[in-house]
């Protein structure tokens with residue numbers, strides 16, 4: 001695990017899908033194999049330490065936009081039970097109508113119960129998955145993402161929103177655009193993360209990033225269904241790491 005470097009763990013997003021966002025901490029991603037990812041180092045095996053940290057962040061939530069996004073460098077299932085109860089209470093206390101979580105494919109069967117647990121308060125749950133690319137071979141042989149289907153519609157049967165990773169070697173303007181269009185066809189929202197250098201094997205490709213900025217960014221920058229994170233701290237949370245599943 002990383003020590004807590006006092007990441008900024010709470011932020012308000014005033015553009016596009018206006019919402020508050022908290023970066024909480026759980027027991028850690030259970031997949032941990034993605035070859036580009038160092039986010040999963042933000043975890044602790046101590047439930048009480050996690051709860052204390054999470055409580056401090058949830059206390060900052062005001063409900064200003066009645067929408068809350070919860071990220072935790074893994075999946076919602078990694079959050080302790082007390083934290084989950086506090087998220088529910090925070091939503092109820094601040095009249096939040098929509099709460100967003102992130103989740104890996106391996107936990108997809110747990111999403112229905114998550115939705116049910118908020119339904120009783122009439123709170124809508126949106127779940128985001130990091131697919132990174134819909135090119136199955138690239139995703140599984142190169143990124144080691146751990147999604148054992150090549151069907152976007154099957155993934156969309158569980159998840160509402162999708163994250164894509166762009167700016168890595170092997171991608172082209174055509175492949176990046178195709179992924180974004182597939183994301184927009186099957187999911188409510190698409191979040192594009194531009195690869196940032198970290199200590200893992202996969203590095204950003206400056207030429208691909210330049211292509212993205214020149215050819216792709218202008219097409220989607222004003223699209224209200226698309227978030228583009230040119231830096232992983234662009235949502236105002238994160239530091240060494242930043243993540244959307």
Ligand code: SF4
Pocket residue numbers: 029030031032033034037038039040073074104130145245
């Ligand atoms: S990208 Fe997400 S699923 Fe993959 S190792 Fe990192 S935290 Fe886990």
